[in-house]
Amino acid sequence: MNVINLDHISFNPLLPEVREAMIDAINNKDLHNPSSQHKAGEKSAEMLAQARQNVADLINAADPKEVVFTSGGTESVNHAVKGAAMANREKGNHIIATNIEHNSVIRSLKRLSAQGFKVTSLSVDESGRVDPAAVADAITDQTILISVMHSNNETGTIQPIAEIGAIARENKVLFHCDAVDSVGVVPVDVQALNADLLSFASNPFYGPTGAGGLYIRRGTRIFPLLDGGVQEHNKRAGTENLIGIIGMGKAAQLAAAHMEERRAHLADLKKYLVEQLPQYVDEYIINTNPDHSLPNLLNISLKYIEGESVMLMLDEENLAVSTKSACATGSLRASHVLLSLGLSHSDAQGTLVIAWGIDNSKDDLQKLLSTLSGVVSTLRSMSPLYQK
């Protein structure tokens, strides 16, 4: 199989150096439980500490102890949202979020609602962004948590996080930022963003799935999601995923070192795609904010046809794209994110998420465009909605 991966939002391949680090760890005869009491444990604890330092550097945490390793973005988000809400329940029961958050936030909030928490879910404008003033307006004396995502996993649109963080700080409300699709792709600085809690995962920066982290600013009142042993400074119980974390540490180091050159390459591909697109297809909507968005993703809605059919026909030609979040596969409903932008149901159904990576080239996009052109023509010629 020689598939061109333009579905990087679902999966990024491991970098060669990450592979090497993980294989070295797998073959390391001295590997042991980092919490065990003897020499062998100490050596593994050092490897863990190095990974923690690399990750802390990537997000500019003041102290590596503020980084808690988790099993990925979803655990981080659940920990942040549920843990902060439950730990601050005596202060208030009101939480503010947006209606384009990832399902890990939305469903965590639904769980909390059933336990008496009240949630204000803010709308985004047509360009997909929330107004910081609306966040400020929503704050009451019961507000204990604000949770807003850094970039959206379907559209790539980036929110005004620093402004929202400043408002949260000013109002002494905890601020969680779900930065799963941003950390390691664009600069994310917990100090500049005023984030008290920040969720991230390793795969978006070419580390393994099953490894992620939660930044918890020192002094933040939060309960663990996983109760048990005293690992992770008593903030997350359970023996660490050592091999995955070592891979994530290496990936974090490389992401920090090569951030700018990667960004330039990804942004160059985006510019090319946006410029070329009108020469290959017509009647489409770009759902990604032109000024505030990730450099590696474009979300388009192709009118009169089903994104699902486009995706399957591209798959036949060994081009992998997606129509929505992999987390929502199996769900038949139109994306809540696209509906929030004001798209009609039928336009939302015509959506394609094209997400490239540092391993892609203009040739890959060229192949996509020329194939897409034929696919769209074929599907529209069969569509009862389409009249040329």
Next chain:
Amino acid sequence: MNVINLDHISFNPLLPEVREAMIDAINNKDLHNPSSQHKAGEKSAEMLAQARQNVADLINAADPKEVVFTSGGTESVNHAVKGAAMANREKGNHIIATNIEHNSVIRSLKRLSAQGFKVTSLSVDESGRVDPAAVADAITDQTILISVMHSNNETGTIQPIAEIGAIARENKVLFHCDAVDSVGVVPVDVQALNADLLSFASNPFYGPTGAGGLYIRRGTRIFPLLDGGVQEHNKRAGTENLIGIIGMGKAAQLAAAHMEERRAHLADLKKYLVEQLPQYVDEYIINTNPDHSLPNLLNISLKYIEGESVMLMLDEENLAVSTKSACATGSLRASHVLLSLGLSHSDAQGTLVIAWGIDNSKDDLQKLLSTLSGVVSTLRSMSPLYQK
């Protein structure tokens, strides 16, 4: 470093075949998100399905869909205990456990207590076992969950789980068994045990840390611990730890295939250790049940001295043992498990957990015994408590 690992309860080395499977996965260029919609995703979904089948076979689950992959034993236990309690809250608020459970159970129950649940924590007898009749007596019309561990992680003592499971079934109360240190080491059959929920982890059967699972019998009412995407049949959100799970799947297959020969080897080492011990040290207590216990662990309390000092002196000689659960490292308190057996605080402080694996030999134990003999003499000669 050439350490003899007699601390297998903290960490088991990866088997060569497990290493190979993980390295193959790492080097597999077709690896993708198993939930993604295209061909590349399908291939990874197949690998995941194979691992799930292997794990289901190991515990005799009727349907692989009853196996939910998690980040390890702690997540499984938190999911089982908190998820079952919250989902069945309307039926009642009473939970039964024992006072020798792992901290992941104990602290999950503490968290639930703060939310209005009532917990009955049953004592064990001097041999470390709970009486099934005591479980039956503790059931009220408010009881929604019974949680008892299969084997204890410090003493290796095995509980009468099948009897307790039958009582739970008879009384229509959900039964969770924390079988983290048993699955893959001794036969664990969810049908024979009448378990509705059963937690396990990959490392005890020589798979990687950071991978585990929760058996959820079809029809069991339980909430997810990780809310978000629709992965794991909507029971556990988050992109799967693909490489770790592939390693666990291979380890599960090997554990099932070689269960009996491994058990025979481990039991042989245990017999040797118990028989030889009196020739090397005196005045000790064996805290492991002689008839009902894991074949790979012996917990002894050496009178008049500190287990911590013994452990450190053995470490100097490249012999890795532990004094308690790695999950409790950093905690200065005497083990709640040993105190529950009726041990005095000072005897509990003299405890050593010796845990061997399939990679150990009688020579390793012989080296331990002869070194231990000298260490104990030295420490006792300095102990104010010891008078020869």
